Amino acid sequence: MLLRRTLSTLLIAVSVQVASPAVWAGSDIDVPGLLMKMADGFRMLDYHGQLMYEQNSKMHSVEIVHLVRDGKEYERVLTLDGSQSEIIREGKPVDCYQPGELILRDNLPQGLIRNIGSLEDFYTFTVGEEDVRIAGRKAHVLKIEPKDDYRFGYELAIDKESGLLLHSQMMSETGQVMEQFKFVSLQLGDIDEKALQPVTKNFKKIPQGDCMDAEHMSASSHDTPWQMDLPQGYAFCIYENPKGVSPNAMVYSDGLSTFTVFVNRGEEVSDSHREGSTLMYSRSINVQNEIYTVTVVGEIPEATAHKVASSLRYK
Amino acid sequence: MNDKTMNENTGQWLSAALDDELGDLSEFEIHQLLKACEEPDTLDTFERYALASSVLSGDVVNPGSSLLVGVRTGIEAEPDMAMTGSTGGERPQWLRPLGRVAVAASVAVAVVFGANMLDTSTPDEVRPTSPVLAQQNGGGIDTTTSADNLNVVRRAVPENGVTYVSDGAAAGNYTAAANETSMTLSARQLQQVRQQRMRRYLMYHLEHASLNNNSGMLPFARVSNLETETATGH
Numbered sequence: 001m002l003l004r005r006t007l008s009t010l011l012i013a014v015s016v017q018v019a020s021p022a023v024w025a026g027s028d029i030d031v032p033g034l035l036m037k038m039a040d041g042f043r044m045l046d047y048h049g050q051l052m053y054e055q056n057s058k059m060h061s062v063e064i065v066h067l068v069r070d071g072k073e074y075e076r077v078l079t080l081d082g083s084q085s086e087i088i089r090e091g092k093p094v095d096c097y098q099p100g101e102l103i104l105r106d107n108l109p110q111g112l113i114r115n116i117g118s119l120e121d122f123y124t125f126t127v128g129e130e131d132v133r134i135a136g137r138k139a140h141v142l143k144i145e146p147k148d149d150y151r152f153g154y155e156l157a158i159d160k161e162s163g164l165l166l167h168s169q170m171m172s173e174t175g176q177v178m179e180q181f182k183f184v185s186l187q188l189g190d191i192d193e194k195a196l197q198p199v200t201k202n203f204k205k206i207p208q209g210d211c212m213d214a215e216h217m218s219a220s221s222h223d224t225p226w227q228m229d230l231p232q233g234y235a236f237c238i239y240e241n242p243k244g245v246s247p248n249a250m251v252y253s254d255g256l257s258t259f260t261v262f263v264n265r266g267e268e269v270s271d272s273h274r275e276g277s278t279l280m281y282s283r284s285i286n287v288q289n290e291i292y293t294v295t296v297v298g299e300i301p302e303a304t305a306h307k308v309a310s311s312l313r314y315k
Numbered sequence: 316m317n318d319k320t321m322n323e324n325t326g327q328w329l330s331a332a333l334d335d336e337l338g339d340l341s342e343f344e345i346h347q348l349l350k351a352c353e354e355p356d357t358l359d360t361f362e363r364y365a366l367a368s369s370v371l372s373g374d375v376v377n378p379g380s381s382l383l384v385g386v387r388t389g390i391e392a393e394p395d396m397a398m399t400g401s402t403g404g405e406r407p408q409w410l411r412p413l414g415r416v417a418v419a420a421s422v423a424v425a426v427v428f429g430a431n432m433l434d435t436s437t438p439d440e441v442r443p444t445s446p447v448l449a450q451q452n453g454g455g456i457d458t459t460t461s462a463d464n465l466n467v468v469r470r471a472v473p474e475n476g477v478t479y480v481s482d483g484a485a486a487g488n489y490t491a492a493a494n495e496t497s498m499t500l501s502a503r504q505l506q507q508v509r510q511q512r513m514r515r516y517l518m519y520h521l522e523h524a525s526l527n528n529n530s531g532m533l534p535f536a537r538v539s540n541l542e543t544e545t546a547t548g549h
Contacts, residue, residue, distance in 0.1 A: 042530060042531030042532075042533075043531070051533070051536060053536040053537065055537075060536075062535070062536045064531075064532055064533075064536075066531060066532070075531070075532050077532045077535045077536070087532070087535055089525075089532070098526040098527045165530055165531075165533070168530065168533065179537070181530075181533050181536055206522050207522065208526075237523070237527055238523060249519060251520075251523045251527065253527040258520075258523065258524040258527045259520070260516070260519060260520040260523060260524075262516055262519075268509075269509070275513075275517055275537075275538075276537050276538075277537065278517060278520070278521075278537060280513055280516070280517070295513075295516055297516050297517060297519075297520040298520060298524070299524070
């Protein structure tokens with residue numbers, strides 16, 4: 001099947017601007033700076049650790065390795081419980097930014113920022129007064145509460161020294177913990193490259209994603225023929241015709257929450273359920289006398305998926 | 316229709332069938348594939364694809380095109396075949412209009428899988444020579460079926476297959492044995508197709524979430540059994 005990648009974007013501006021030094025709710029800590037430090041931590045640091053993932057009282061553990069060599073990222077993820085499965089991503093330039101990363105950095109063209117708003121328009125950020133200790137390291141606590149029904153909240157513990165995210169809890173509309181990641185052991189720096197070697201035969205390599213370089217800096221438009229009503233704050237990231245996945249796939253993010261929309265021709269069974277914290281929402285709709293099935297996948301409330309899927313139309 | 320003029324999509328769908336990638340197709344596409352299989356030339360092409368595929372893998376092939384046509388005939392003849400879940404409960408009203416398409420699609424999957432599985436064997440084995448589900452008879456479906464053909468179908472059904480039951484009206488149109496066999500196959504395959512597709516959607520989403528939500532590879536921790544069957548490991 002033909003693979004046609006057509007990435008273009010609304011976003012765009014790769015020169016890394018210095019974020020506003022605004023101080024957000026309840027602390028003298030620069031929250032945008034803290035968020036950027038967190039994002040940079042994942043992309044720029046060498047780390048090797050084991051983390052626990054918990055959802056609905058079910059828990060499993062994962063090993064994660066990340067190294068930067070010659071300006072490129074190399075990553076490996078391995079499940080530690082049950083059957084071994086492994087994912088490798090390698091060669092992503094460390095200065096290669098994805099749209100969601102630019103949103104977090106408030107690094108979008110001015111016109112677009114006015115359209116989608118900034119993170120503080122959709123979330124309230126509160127820094128905890130007391131530090132916590134995770135995997136033997138001191139961390140800031142950052143509480144992120146949504147201001148509408150189209151995204152979930154988070155409670156994060158961010159390493160004071162490195163900025164790496166050590167603990168993340170996703171909160172439901174009622175304040176319940178839906179899922180959490182938590183490092184239980186972590187080595188920062190001085191990582192042996194052997195740690196990147198896959199330990200399984202059938203590891204999977206995943207694509208690194210296209211960078212938002214000057215070529216893609218067109219505020220004009222993207223190639224998707226589809227248009228949807230997005231909740232404010234979400235921006236279009238990627239449009240693809242991925243092999244073996246769907247004729248059309250579109251990714252949207254507000255910088256913290258990400259969802260993907262798949263569009264298939266034809267009528268299929270409607271459904272809405274969660275795989276862990278990830279919503280899988282499908283419904284068929286009539287677009288100019290053609291029936292399509294829209295599937296929205298993401299860590300988002302059902303209201304978001306419903307709004308997006310029910311508004312599918314041609315441009 | 317011939318190789319040169321055959322619809323490009325049909326060629327891709329046939330290729331997917333031979334590569335065991337029917338899970339990549341939507342139900343609509345499977346339905347279209349099934350429809351295309353009514354064309355003799357399409358089946359000829361399918362046979363050539365299958366032959367080439369099997370020769371490359373060291374097998375001998377006989378796709379048994381009449382099987383495809385026969386099941387198609389059987390499905391089309393059925394006026395309103397909706398399924399219920401394995402619990403036997405009624406399907407929600409909003410699902411019912413989809414039932415017939417779902418059944419047709421799932422049978423298409425089953426049959427193409429079945430043809431693929433069954434006919435890459437030695438030429439001396441029993442071949443299907445007539446439809447498994449034959450012609451419409453008095454408003455129902457005559458499931459007069461040769462034992463050989465029924466056996467062929469049954470060989471494609473894992474013993475632990477999920478059993479779905481049809482609506483009461485439709486159930487009466489089948490002889491018990493044929494109905495049970497074909498519906499079990501259909502439901503299981505349909506479920507597999509959907510599950511595979513959703514799994515691919517999930518993995519695709521996680522790949523892009525890991526690039527766009529500023530938390531590195533953490534999103535992959537969400538799946539305890541990371542999908543690696545499409546591995547490119549070396």
